[in-house]
Amino acid sequence: MKSIEKFFDMPMGCFCGVLIREKTAKQLAKLLYKHNQEIKELLASDLNQIEVSDWSLAYPEGKQTSFKFYIESSDKEKLGRINLIDRTKLISYCEDGVFIVDHYQNAKDVYMDWYENSKEESK
Structure with missing residues (x-):
């Protein structure tokens, strides 16, 4: 079943995170905005303490590896x-909605049922 509530997603890695209801997401967005500004101010306050980060790939002994480097920057x-x-982009609105399922294995079936029904309704 598709939830009628508005949710925002906050990923905690590639495959998981938390879904946040609208009221709390608005509060979180304000905190993230404030935090974002404080981070920028801290970093800009002493530019001698930071460098512009870059990365590249190398293949020592045929094994791909990535490494960080910097070039003196203005x-x-x-x-x-x-x-x-x-940092405000740490959360995003779930435009396509969120589905309620009773088990991980049922998630695809629940979505496909909703998709097929919504396709028929739009005809």
Whole structure:
């Protein structure tokens, strides 16, 4: 069954996270915005303490590995990178809704039933 409530998703990794109801998501968004600004201010307050991060791949002994590096950067480049920080994107609205299932294995069936029924209703 598809939930009629509005949910926001906050991933905690590739495959999992928490779904947050609208009231709490609004409160969380305010906190994230405030936190975001504080982080930017801290980093911009002493640009000598940060570098612009890059990464690349290498293949030692034929094994792919990634590594971090930096090239000396101007303060303008550092500020540009700081401006990209947006912790408010840690949560996102579930535009397609959220489905309620009784077991993980049933999730696909519940969605497909809803999908087929909604397709028929739109005809």
